Amino acid sequence: MRHIISILIENESGALSRVAGLFSARGYNIESLTVAPTEDASLSRMTLVTWGNDNIIEQITKQLNKLIDVVKLIDLAESAHIERELMLLKIRTTDLTRAEVKRVVEIFRGKIIDVTPTTYVVEMTGPSDKLDAFVKTLDEDSIIEVVRSGATGICRGEKGLHL
Amino acid sequence: MELSGGEIVIQSLKDEGVEYIFGYPGGAVLHLYDAIFQQDAVKHILVRHEQGATHAADAYARATGKPGVVLVTSGPGATNAITGIATAYMDSIPMVIISGQVPSPVIGSDAFQEVDMIGISRPCVKHNFLVKDVTKLAETIKKAFYVATTGRPGPVVVDVPKDITDPTIKVPYKYPKKIVMRSYNPAVTGHKGQIKKAVELLLSAQRPIIYSGGGVILGEASRELTEMTRLLGYPITNTLMGLGGFPATDRQFVGMLGMHGTYEANMAMHESDVILAVGARFDDRVTGKLAQFCPHARIIHIDVDPASISKTVKVAIPIVGQVKPVLEQMLEFIRESKKQPAKKALAAWWEQIEQWRSIKCLDYDRDSALIKPQFVVEQLYAVTQGDAFITSDVGQHQMYAAQYYHFDKPRRWINSGGLGTMGFGLPAAIGVKLAYPEANVACITGEASIQMCIQELSTALQYNTPVKIINLNNRYMGMVRQWQEFSYESRYSHSYMDTLPDFVKLAEAYGHVGMLVDKPEDVKPALEEAFALKDRTVFMDFITDRTENVYPMIEAGKAHHEMKLRVAPGTTTDRELA
Numbered sequence: 177m178r179h180i181i182s183i184l185i186e187n188e189s190g191a192l193s194r195v196a197g198l199f200s201a202r203g204y205n206i207e208s209l210t211v212a213p214t215e216d217a218s219l220s221r222m223t224l225v226t227w228g229n230d231n232i233i234e235q236i237t238k239q240l241n242k243l244i245d246v247v248k249l250i251d252l253a254e255s256a257h258i259e260r261e262l263m264l265l266k267i268r269t270t271d272l273t274r275a276e277v278k279r280v281v282e283i284f285r286g287k288i289i290d291v292t293p294t295t296y297v298v299e300m301t302g303p304s305d306k307l308d309a310f311v312k313t314l315d316e317d318s319i320i321e322v323v324r325s326g327a328t329g330i331c332r333g334e335k336g337l338h339l
Numbered sequence: 340m341e342l343s344g345g346e347i348v349i350q351s352l353k354d355e356g357v358e359y360i361f362g363y364p365g366g367a368v369l370h371l372y373d374a375i376f377q378q379d380a381v382k383h384i385l386v387r388h389e390q391g392a393t394h395a396a397d398a399y400a401r402a403t404g405k406p407g408v409v410l411v412t413s414g415p416g417a418t419n420a421i422t423g424i425a426t427a428y429m430d431s432i433p434m435v436i437i438s439g440q441v442p443s444p445v446i447g448s449d450a451f452q453e454v455d456m457i458g459i460s461r462p463c464v465k466h467n468f469l470v471k472d473v474t475k476l477a478e479t480i481k482k483a484f485y486v487a488t489t490g491r492p493g494p495v496v497v498d499v500p501k502d503i504t505d506p507t508i509k510v511p512y513k514y515p516k517k518i519v520m521r522s523y524n525p526a527v528t529g530h531k532g533q534i535k536k537a538v539e540l541l542l543s544a545q546r547p548i549i550y551s552g553g554g555v556i557l558g559e560a561s562r563e564l565t566e567m568t569r570l571l572g573y574p575i576t577n578t579l580m581g582l583g584g585f586p587a588t589d590r591q592f593v594g595m596l597g598m599h600g601t602y603e604a605n606m607a608m609h610e611s612d613v614i615l616a617v618g619a620r621f622d623d624r625v626t627g628k629l630a631q632f633c634p635h636a637r638i639i640h641i642d643v644d645p646a647s648i649s650k651t652v653k654v655a656i657p658i659v660g661q662v663k664p665v666l667e668q669m670l671e672f673i674r675e676s677k678k679q680p681a682k683k684a685l686a687a688w689w690e691q692i693e694q695w696r697s698i699k700c701l702d703y704d705r706d707s708a709l710i711k712p713q714f715v716v717e718q719l720y721a722v723t724q725g726d727a728f729i730t731s732d733v734g735q736h737q738m739y740a741a742q743y744y745h746f747d748k749p750r751r752w753i754n755s756g757g758l759g760t761m762g763f764g765l766p767a768a769i770g771v772k773l774a775y776p777e778a779n780v781a782c783i784t785g786e787a788s789i790q791m792c793i794q795e796l797s798t799a800l801q802y803n804t805p806v807k808i809i810n811l812n813n814r815y816m817g818m819v820r821q822w823q824e825f826s827y828e829s830r831y832s833h834s835y836m837d838t839l840p841d842f843v844k845l846a847e848a849y850g851h852v853g854m855l856v857d858k859p860e861d862v863k864p865a866l867e868e869a870f871a872l873k874d875r876t877v878f879m880d881f882i883t884d885r886t887e888n889v890y891p892m893i894e895a896g897k898a899h900h901e902m903k904l905r906v907a908p909g910t911t912t913d914r915e916l917a
């Protein structure tokens with residue numbers, strides 16, 4: 177099963193390589209990994225998307241917790257949560273396809289943020305599978321570039337990951 | 340007090356109560372060595388190869404429980420230390436390694452003798468630090484010791500760029516008494532409810548067994564373990580790393596378990612209904628084929644590292660905490676409990692175990708005309724009255740040492756279990772002898788292993804650490820040859836050397852005593868003679884039966900109840916080898 181693991185980690189140089197190294201050394205799957213500073217400058221927040229059976233996920237969270245720099249983590253899959261990913265997509269358009277692409281972007285609640293006579297740049301956020309679904313609606317040959325941020329997420333309600 | 344970075348390192352070690360630094364100098368640590376020169380509170384042991392420094396420091400830690408300290412220069416000094424760091428890491432040994440680094444401004448420029456020590460060591464340390472600010476140096480060293488020695492212990496590297504130790508830059512020094520790290524809070528006591536549940540299960544067992552490991556030694560809990568085991572009257576087995584955690588000469592001890600464990604230990608594990616695992620990590624050498632591991636047992640597992648629990652084998656009752664307080668709590672519950680161990684079932688269980696024990700799986704041909712390696716270990720046990728510190732290298736000799744030297748006390752058996760590092764034994768013996776100058780220290784080794792760190796014979800002379808080297812010389816990488824015999828139809832591919840040195844002369848060249856022993860009747864007198872030479876290092880070259888194999892054995896892919904046993908005494912001596 178796919179899990180989104182959210183991690184608060186000391187903002188030290190090398191913290192990212194400890195996490196990445198752990199995944200490669202132990203052969204865990206990694207779909208995406210994002211890191212950014214938090215409101216507290218001494219901490220970074222990482223969001224990691226991985227998959228595996230319950231045993232593997234248990235080991236992954238234990239091994240992550242074991243890293244000295246990891247302050248706290250939460251497996252979002254354990255409770256109700258919201259997942260979002262940002263995607264920027266450059267599409268080649270022709271007079272014939274422009275209107276149709278625009279309509280589909282609107283259906284998916286995306287935005288066209290750059291327009292040239294032959295291209296659109298689309299900005300879209302949503303759960304990763306929604307972004308996948310949008311990409312599938314397009315003619316493969318029309319896609320020039322896809323840039324995805326990797327998933328991030330947050331718990332619903334009072335629950336959360338903080339010190 | 341204002342000190343330079345170099346002085347801060349040494350003063351911090353002093354304030355930490357460090358007795359010995361095992362090290363080797365070089366450009367990046369010259370300021371540090373100058374600071375060492377200015378004092379004599381912390382003694383520096385100059386090894387002959389950085390690997391030797393790491394093993395000596397590691398063994399010092401294994402024997403004393405105090406962290407070992409290593410100092411190496413950047414680049415090749417740092418990389419030479421890696422094998423020893425990984426060795427300590429696999430066996431959870433507390434160690435602090437200070438490595439020199441090129442000056443901060445040139446880091447990343449492929450400077451002379453630059454390696455990314457933080458990157459290279461990352462997968463084999465508990466944690467590492469790159470010091471970027473001399474004012475944080477003392478605090479970083481304190482953190483290193485704190486992390487290395489608490490929770491599940493392990494090696495910690497502190498990488499110190501040369502400019503940080505600049506003698507002209509002095510900063511106020513204060514060594515922190517205590518350190519708090521918000522990201523690191525290892526468990527101590529176990530969950531009371533879990534412990535209660537564990538005691539209930541333990542007391543309801545019909546065919547119980549206690550399986551204890553290195554965590555009991557590391558956690559100083561052998562007294563509690565022994566008390567509880569005796570109170571319950573249950574059989575107990577130890578892993579290779581756990582030997583000495585419970586007295587091996589006690590009737591309740593059924594021997595080591597696992598690949599070269601005893602028949603009775605492995606059978607008892609296989610047939611048990613409740614297992615209490617204490618500070619052991621279900622290693623593959625122990626479990627054999629996982630799918631058939633202890634099919635009837637419900638398992639209680641005490642371990643300070645949550646990641647050790649249910650990693651390979653699912654357990655029924657996990658208890659995360661230090662073995663010592665957890666066992667104390669268990670003892671209290673057992674004493675309070677109205678329930679008693681199931682007497683009748685236990686009697687029947689012991690009867691079964693004695694039956695397994697009666698096959699005497701460790702018997703070998705004691706009448707052989709050739710020196711049997713097992714015989715040497717037995718005689719060593721007799722001559723040292725079972726009270727020596729025994730270090731070992733890796734191979735058959737290591738297994739014979741574990742099987743035939745009966746350790747009644749913790750921290751007496753010093754070997755590389757997890758990484759299985761050949762070359763460990765000799766520097767380890769030096770580290771132990773420095774810690775306990777009055778004790779008998781012997782290194783059981785093989786002619787292949789000993790050559791991996793033989794240069795430390797020179798260190799042994801310089802620091803007057805008279806250890807006895809018991810070289811079980813079978814003219815083979817015996818352990819490799821054994822696997823080739825069993826699994827590759829005796830195709831002995833590169834498991835021997837044609838050009839062994841004359842070890843007696845070699846020992847003499849290093850300034851020690853060398854002895855060649857090639858007859859069984861000479862074994863004991865030679866050992867007595869060697870141990871009577873209290874202040875000399877003695878290299879004893881025992882020419883042993885080269886065809887001997889380690890039995891019993893669980894071969895790859897087999898389960899506990901499928902052990903390969905020695906066919907009959909004597910049958911292995913007359914086999915022709917290619």
Ligand SMILES: Cc1cc2nc3c(=O)[nH]c(=O)nc-3n(C[C@H](O)[C@H](O)[C@H](O)COP(=O)(O)OP(=O)(O)OC[C@H]3O[C@@H](n4cnc5c(N)ncnc54)[C@H](O)[C@@H]3O)c2cc1C
Pocket residue numbers: 429430431490491492551552553554555557558559577578579580581595596597598599600617618619620621622624625641642643644647660661662663733734737755756757758759760818
């Ligand atoms: C040639 C060769 C053959 C071998 N054959 C065998 C064999 O036949 N049988 C065998 O047993 N081994 C054998 N080994 C060794 C094997 O590879 C492992 O090193 C060993 O089995 C691990 O021992 P352990 O489970 O006690 O764990 P250790 O590596 O000692 O780990 C200790 C465990 O205790 C925990 N711990 C540490 N401190 C504490 C504390 N204070 N409180 C609570 N928990 C703590 C740790 O988290 C860890 O899980 C062999 C090795 C070699 C090189």
Ligand SMILES: Cc1ncc(C[n+]2csc(CCOP(=O)(O)OP(=O)(O)O)c2C)c(N)n1
Pocket residue numbers: 732733734735736737759760761762784785786787788789811813815816817818819
């Ligand atoms: C550094 C290292 N290299 C290779 C091995 C693989 N290995 C394990 S045992 C062994 C042979 C050891 O031979 P020896 O020291 O003579 O001991 P014996 O088995 O003959 O008692 C080898 C090569 C190892 N454990 N460590």
Ligand SMILES: [Mg+2]
Pocket residue numbers: 734785786787811812813814815816817
């Ligand atoms: Mg050999």
